[in-house]
Amino acid sequence: MTPQSEDFSAWYNEAVFKAELVDRGPVRGTMVIRPYGYRIWELLQAEIDRRIKDTGHDNAYFPLLIPQSYLQREAEHVEGFSPELAVVTHAGGKELQEPLVVRPTSETVVGEMMAKWISSHRDLPMLLNQWANVVRWEMRPRMFLRTTEFLWQEGHTAHAGEADAMRETLLALGMYAEVAREVAAMPVVDGEKTPGERFPGAKRTYTVEGMMRDGRALQSGTSHYMGTNFARAFNIQYTAQGGELEYCHTTSWGMSARMLGGVIMTHGDDKGLILPPRLAPYQVVIVPIGRGDQAEQMLPPARELAGRLRRAGIRTHVDDRPQLSPGFKFNDWELRGAPVRLELGPRDLAEGSALMSIRLGEGKSPVSLHSAPVRVESELDALQSLLLRRATDFRDSRTATASSWPEFAEAVESGWALAFHCGQPGCEDGIKAETSATPRCIPAEGAAAEGTCVRCGRKSAYGKRLIFGRAY
RNA sequence: CGGGGUGUAGCGCAGCUUGGCAGCGCGCUUCGUUCGGGACGAAGAGGCCGCCGGGUCAAAUCCGGCCACCCCGACCA
Numbered sequence: 396m397t398p399q400s401e402d403f404s405a406w407y408n409e410a411v412f413k414a415e416l417v418d419r420g421p422v423r424g425t426m427v428i429r430p431y432g433y434r435i436w437e438l439l440q441a442e443i444d445r446r447i448k449d450t451g452h453d454n455a456y457f458p459l460l461i462p463q464s465y466l467q468r469e470a471e472h473v474e475g476f477s478p479e480l481a482v483v484t485h486a487g488g489k490e491l492q493e494p495l496v497v498r499p500t501s502e503t504v505v506g507e508m509m510a511k512w513i514s515s516h517r518d519l520p521m522l523l524n525q526w527a528n529v530v531r532w533e534m535r536p537r538m539f540l541r542t543t544e545f546l547w548q549e550g551h552t553a554h555a556g557e558a559d560a561m562r563e564t565l566l567a568l569g570m571y572a573e574v575a576r577e578v579a580a581m582p583v584v585d586g587e588k589t590p591g592e593r594f595p596g597a598k599r600t601y602t603v604e605g606m607m608r609d610g611r612a613l614q615s616g617t618s619h620y621m622g623t624n625f626a627r628a629f630n631i632q633y634t635a636q637g638g639e640l641e642y643c644h645t646t647s648w649g650m651s652a653r654m655l656g657g658v659i660m661t662h663g664d665d666k667g668l669i670l671p672p673r674l675a676p677y678q679v680v681i682v683p684i685g686r687g688d689q690a691e692q693m694l695p696p697a698r699e700l701a702g703r704l705r706r707a708g709i710r711t712h713v714d715d716r717p718q719l720s721p722g723f724k725f726n727d728w729e730l731r732g733a734p735v736r737l738e739l740g741p742r743d744l745a746e747g748s749a750l751m752s753i754r755l756g757e758g759k760s761p762v763s764l765h766s767a768p769v770r771v772e773s774e775l776d777a778l779q780s781l782l783l784r785r786a787t788d789f790r791d792s793r794t795a796t797a798s799s800w801p802e803f804a805e806a807v808e809s810g811w812a813l814a815f816h817c818g819q820p821g822c823e824d825g826i827k828a829e830t831s832a833t834p835r836c837i838p839a840e841g842a843a844a845e846g847t848c849v850r851c852g853r854k855s856a857y858g859k860r861l862i863f864g865r866a867y
Numbered sequence: 868c869g870g871g872g873u874g875u876a877g878c879g880c881a882g883c884u885u886g887g888c889a890g891c892g893c894g895c896u897u898c899g900u901u902c903g904g905g906a907c908g909a910a911g912a913g914g915c916c917g918c919c920g921g922g923u924c925a926a927a928u929c930c931g932g933c934c935a936c937c938c939c940g941a942c943c944a
Contacts, residue, residue, distance in 0.1 A: 404938085423936085478942070500944095534868090534942050541943060602944095614944060651944050685902050722904035740903055750903085831940090866943090 403609040403660075404537070410659055411538050414668050414731045424536030424543030428652070431731065434676035436546065436652055440526070442578045442673070443548055443650055446570045452522040452550060457504045459527075460495040465503035468628040472502065475595020479531040497530040502596065502621075502647055505551040506629035513553060513633050513643060520563070521553045539656030540613070540867050547651035553631055553643040557622070560644035561599075564620040567648035568601045571616030579654060580671040580782035581605040581661050582790050583615055584862060586836030589816075591823050594647075598622035604835045604862065606790040607660035610810040612835045612864040615657050618648035656867075661786050668732030669754050671782050672775040677712035679704055679771055680733045681749070682724045684740025690717060697739050700749065700764060707768035709775070729754060734778050735771055737762070753778060755785075796860065803849045803863070807832035811864040813841070817848035818856025826850055826863065835862045 411417055416432030419425070428436065447454075460483060466473045476499045483495040498504065505523065513521060530544045550567055554560040568585055575583040583603035593600040597619035605615045623642040625631065631643040662669040672678050681701055683693030697713045704711040712733075714724050721738070728736055738750040738759070748761040753774055762770045793810025797803035806812035807830050816822070816834060827833050841859040848855055 419936090529944095531943070533944095535938095535940090545944075547944075617944065649944070653944050689902060720902060720904085720906060722902095722906085724905090726905050738903070742903075 403607075406663075407656075407660060408538065410663055410667050410730075411656075416655070416659075417538050420544075422543065424533065424541075426538055426542045426544075428546075431676060432655065435655055435658075435670065435674050438674050438676070439574070439578065439652075439654055440548070442574055443570070444526075446574065447524050447548070447550065450522075450566060450570070452524045452552070454525060455523050456525050456527070457498075457501050457508065459498055461498050461501075461504050463494045463496050465507060466496060468503065469596045469625060471624075472596035472628075476500070476531075479533060481530045481532055498527070499529055499531045500647075500649070501525065501527065501529075501549055502551065502625055502645075503629070505647075506625045506631060506645070509551070509553050509643070509645075510629045510631045513631055516555050516633050516635050519553060519555045519633060519643065520559060522550075522563075523552065524548060524550045537656070537867070539659075540653055545651050545653065547649050549647060549649040552646045553626070554645070555633065555635070555641070555643070557620075557644050560622075560646050561620055564599070564601060564618050564646045564648070567646070568603065568616070568618040571603045571618070571648075571650050574650070575603055575605065575615055575654070575657075576783060578671070578673045579658050579661070580673075580779060580786060581615065581654075581657055582783060582787040584836065584838050584840075586838040586841075586862070588836055589818070589823065589834045589857075589861070591820050592834060594619045596621060596624050598624065602836050604864075605657050605661060606786075606793065606811065606864070607657070607867070608663065608789070609660070610793050610808075610864070612811065612862075612866045613653070613657045613660065614835075614866065615654055616648075616650040619646060621645040621647065662782055663732075664755075666726075667730035669782065670732035670734060672734045672779045675732065675734050676710065677728075677733050678710045678775055679712070679735045679737060680724075680728045681711065681713045681737045681739055682721055682728070683713070683715065684721050684738055684743075689741075690715075693739055693741070693744070696744055700737070700739065700767060704768050704771060707772060709768065709771055725752075735774055737767070737771075755781060794862075797849055797863075798846070800850055804830050807863055807865060811835070811862050812849075813860040814849035814863055815844075815846035815855035816857065816861050816863075817851055817853035819848075819851070819853070822848060822851050822853075830865075832863045832865050835864050835866065837861050 415429050417429060418427045420427050480499055481497040484491060509521060526548050528544055528546050532543060533541050536542050552563050572583055572585045575581040583605045585603045588600040588602055599620040601618045602614050603616045605613045607613055623644055625645050626642040632640050635641050659668055681697045683690045683697045694715055701711040701713050734754050736752045743749050748763045750759045751762045752759040795806040795812055797806045797812040797814045803812045803814050837857050843859050846855050
């Protein structure tokens with residue numbers, strides 16, 4: 396397994412399967428998330444959900460099946476999603492009068508319901524979120540990154556005006572950036588998408604982009620300002636204070652289980668996964684030394700230690716599988732990305748200590764049993780920030796400002812290019828055709844600057860350099 | 868949809884060119900010895916060789932057709 400080589404996707408697949416995160420589903424492009432993988436998702440979910448609720452949104456649930464006509468009400472939306480829809484044509488033993496699509500996203504049903512629920516400015520803003528699975532018949536599936544069916548969270552909000560809706564759009568974006576950086580230790584860049592990369596039906600689309608260890612970009616969360624496009628298509632109107640009937644300004648935003656793929660591709664190494672402590676199902680794994688009877692004897696003290704760690708708020712697991720050798724377990728938990736391992740054998744026990752090994756690091760060091768919770772906690776914190784710093788350094792080392800076409804082509808070969816662009820769709824297509832790179836975003840933090848398009852030399856259109864890269 | 872590849876035990880594969888008892892490694896079961904970095908020995912269980920057809924005394928192997936999956940591109944969170 397070598398994350399650096401061109402076998403990166405082979406490395407990725409091997410890592411994901413060996414760590415027992417997923418299995419292939421029976422339907423093309425689907426994935427089964429196994430318990431260990433699902434625990435990671437639950438931790439991520441909890442972090443996102445807490446932030447959503449803290450900002451005043453309520454969770455709701457909308458139907459899986461959507462009348463096909465709903466999709467058709469918004470012209471760009473239907474055009475964008477048509478090729479990848481799964482359509483139900485038969486139900487109840489007969490052909491349906493109107494086919495139903497399995498939701499690829501829920502703007503349309505949510506819009507339909509919002510139109511019923513909103514009548515006055517007093518009903519606004521309406522801040523909804525749902526946790527759901529959606530289906531998109533993509534051409535080339537990849538575990539977590541692009542599966543036919545995937546789990547996500549989709550926020551849908553309606554507001555009285557553009558300013559409110561834009562504030563909401565950026566609030567969601569900021570939430571995603573925070574989750575990515577602080578929880579997943581992924582140093583994402585946030586910014587706006589170019590018109591060519593916009594969500595079908597949106598007026599403005601924002602994104603957080605992460606860089607994987609092969610230099611490719613991964614869109615890790617997205618937030619859209621719809622203007623009144625969907626409000627007009629679904630008649631989401633309210634009576635304003637002055638008595639006039641107005642269209643709402645709506646937003647939608649989502650973050651998906653794709654993030655797990657991002658975590659693996661951001662931090663993983665030749666030994667397998669490295670989970671940031673905040674997403675690790677088991678932050679500490681205690682391996683009793685020995686097998687059979689000898690390991691049995693280590694279990695009571697191992698469990699006692701686990702109990703004290705858990706009481707300190709540390710997710711702890713005792714690997715009590717009796718038939719496996721310690722060496723096997725060491726390798727197994729390295730593969731599965733456990734941040735900290737504690738080895739507990741007769742020798743350690745006699746000395747009142749355990750042998751600690753950090754997933755990202757060399758060697759092992761003894762830790763006294765009584766100070767273990769404190770020591771482990773600080774090691775977890777250190778690892779969490781080390782992962783973010785390491786990924787940030789990596790990203791920066793693979794990001795180059797390109798002022799000429801050869802520089803640009805070279806930069807996107809192994810990472811990202813910062814470059815001016817003319818904003819012409821044809822030129823954007825040209826870049827993609829010639830280098831397979833696309834504009835990832837107009838970075839929010841980039842300094843304002845003027846220049847000429849890196850490919851065609853025309854005047855730049857966005858007032859700053861864009862980030863270009865190859866995307867997953 | 869275009870290009871490449873693969874279907875043989877739960878997983879990974881060999882065997883196919885040149886037809887002749889369906890094999891290997893891992894895993895699984897039982898017993899014993901082991902046990903501080905992927906343990907070892909012995910004995911077992913496990914098969915519609917992707918599917919359909921052709922031809923042959925005889926097909927995993929040759930011929931024809933079909934299907935599925937994987938990888939590379941175009942699509943995308």
